[in-house]
Amino acid sequence: MSKEHHYKTTIQWTGNKGTGTSGYRDYERSHTIAVDHKPVMEGSSDPAFRGDKTKHNPEDLFLSSLSSCHMLWYLHFCSEAGVIVIDYQDTATGIMTETPNGSGHFTQAVLHPTVTVTEESMVEKAKELHHKANQFCFIANSVNFPVQHIPTVLVK
Numbered sequence: 764m765s766k767e768h769h770y771k772t773t774i775q776w777t778g779n780k781g782t783g784t785s786g787y788r789d790y791e792r793s794h795t796i797a798v799d800h801k802p803v804m805e806g807s808s809d810p811a812f813r814g815d816k817t818k819h820n821p822e823d824l825f826l827s828s829l830s831s832c833h834m835l836w837y838l839h840f841c842s843e844a845g846v847i848v849i850d851y852q853d854t855a856t857g858i859m860t861e862t863p864n865g866s867g868h869f870t871q872a873v874l875h876p877t878v879t880v881t882e883e884s885m886v887e888k889a890k891e892l893h894h895k896a897n898q899f900c901f902i903a904n905s906v907n908f909p910v911q912h913i914p915t916v917l918v919k
Contacts, residue, residue, distance in 0.1 A: 773797040828902045830855040837896035846889050850879035873911045879919050889916045
C-alpha cells in the first residue's frame with residue numbers, strides 16, 4: 764500500500780521596484796520561500812540571470828535537496844548496519860545546461876561525501892551503503908539523470 768506525503772511552500776515575489784515587470788531590467792528576482800513553522804529563506808535567481816548572489820537560487824536548493832536526501836538515507840542505513848558515523852560532509856556539484864531557446868536542465872550531479880566512522884572494519888560497508896542510499900533517495904529517484912557519488916571514508 765502506497766502512502767502519499769504532501770508538501771506546501773509559499774513563494775512571495777519581493778522584487779517589485781515600483782513598476783512591476785514593465786521591463787526585463789526593471790524588477791528584481793528576489794523572493795521569499797516560506798514553509799509553515801520554519802525560518803523564511805530569501806531567494807533570487809542565479810546571478811547569470813540577473814539574480815542576487817547573496818540569496819539562495821533554485822539551482823542551489825535543487826542540488827542541496829539531492830545532497831541532504833542522500834545523507835539522511837545514508838545515515839539511516841549506516842545506523843541499521845552498525846556503521847557508526849561521527850561526521851558527514853558533502854560538497855555536491857552540479858551542471859545545468861542552457862539550451863538555445865533559453866531553457867535548461869541539470870545534466871549532472873556529483874556528491875562528494877566525506878564520512879568519518881569509528882573503526883577501520885566499517886570502511887567497506889560505509890562505502891557500499893552510498894549505493895543503497897541512492898536507490899532510496901526520494902529526490903534522486905525524481906530526476907532524469909544519474910546522481911553520481913565519489914565518497915571518502917575516514918576513520919577516527
